[in-house]
Amino acid sequence: MSLQKKDEYDHNAWLQEKDLTPVEKTFLTALVWLDKRFRIVDYLELLETLYYRVNLQMPKSHTEQYDLDNKFWYWYPLYTLGFFSTLAYVVAAISGALLGFYYTPSNAAGTAATGSVAYEQITFIMTDLQFGFMLRSIHRWSAQVMTAAVFLHMLRVYFTGAYKEPRELNWLLGIVLISLTMVFGYTGYLLPWDQLAFWAGQIGVEMSLSIPLAGEWIAQLIFGGFSLSQSTLIRMYILHVFLLPFVVTSLIAIHIGIVWVQGIAEPH
Numbered sequence: 001m002s003l004q005k006k007d008e009y010d011h012n013a014w015l016q017e018k019d020l021t022p023v024e025k026t027f028l029t030a031l032v033w034l035d036k037r038f039r040i041v042d043y044l045e046l047l048e049t050l051y052y053r054v055n056l057q058m059p060k061s062h063t064e065q066y067d068l069d070n071k072f073w074y075w076y077p078l079y080t081l082g083f084f085s086t087l088a089y090v091v092a093a094i095s096g097a098l099l100g101f102y103y104t105p106s107n108a109a110g111t112a113a114t115g116s117v118a119y120e121q122i123t124f125i126m127t128d129l130q131f132g133f134m135l136r137s138i139h140r141w142s143a144q145v146m147t148a149a150v151f152l153h154m155l156r157v158y159f160t161g162a163y164k165e166p167r168e169l170n171w172l173l174g175i176v177l178i179s180l181t182m183v184f185g186y187t188g189y190l191l192p193w194d195q196l197a198f199w200a201g202q203i204g205v206e207m208s209l210s211i212p213l214a215g216e217w218i219a220q221l222i223f224g225g226f227s228l229s230q231s232t233l234i235r236m237y238i239l240h241v242f243l244l245p246f247v248v249t250s251l252i253a254i255h256i257g258i259v260w261v262q263g264i265a266e267p268h
Contacts, residue, residue, distance in 0.1 A: 082256075084153075088149055089146050089248070089252070091138065096188075099136060102124065102125050102132070104118060105118055105234055107229070118193040119192060122136075122191075122194075143184070146181065150178050151178065157174065162265035167265065173258070180247065184248065186200070186204070191237060193233060201223065202228060205223050
């Protein structure tokens with residue numbers, strides 16, 4: 001009997017001896033089959049060893065170091081605003097991704113004489129799409145809740161002095177995040193391309209042009225020119241759907257990681 005056939009025989013005999021469910025047997029059979037061809041178990045062991053080596057170098061979290069699980073203040077509502085804003089961001093991201101299936105970033109005239117293609121798509125979502133009104137409302141309200149929660153979170157950090165040493169870097173990162181949250185809201189506000197979006201975009205162009213020296217360059221970069229056009233809508237769409245989500249998600253992960261290492265500043 002060859003070595004390969006012997007291994008297969010030992011494997012089958014081992015499976016027969018164990019009292020395993022069909023799902024467990026299927027999983028183990030697939031794992032053995034893959035391991036013979038790709039040595040995935042060896043690589044999994046290497047990853048496990050690397051994980052423990054890195055984890056040993058990491059400092060204990062603030063909660064572990066000071067045993068704060070049972071402290072009343074640790075669960076005080078004002079200290080959950082960061083988590084609340086993150087949760088609202090996740091809801092807005094999921095609902096926004098679903099809305100993206102039905103939205104078209106075009107300012108061309110639609111079938112009706114009263115609006116653009118983008119506006120007609122929003123109207124379709126709100127009136128004809130099943131659960132569309134609920135989906136857009138969830139996206140809108142979660143975005144507003146996120147903005148309010150981020151703002152209140154920043155106020156709480158400021159008035160409790162949690163921005164002081166050694167948390168200055170995370171405070172600056174939080175300022176960047178709240179600024180990007182405002183940009184998130186502004187770009188999303190322009191996507192329906194209705195009257196409110198038009199005048200909000202016009203105000204944005206005028207504000208960009210008022211910036212000394214770099215105003216014209218900024219207006220051309222962000223709005224595609226000195227007046228609103230198809231380029232403006234495309235830029236807002238790319239910023240809102242492609243660029244900002246990846247940047248904000250990465251910064252939130254870094255922000256939470258720093259909080260995990262440094263811990264939440266206790267109230268005094």
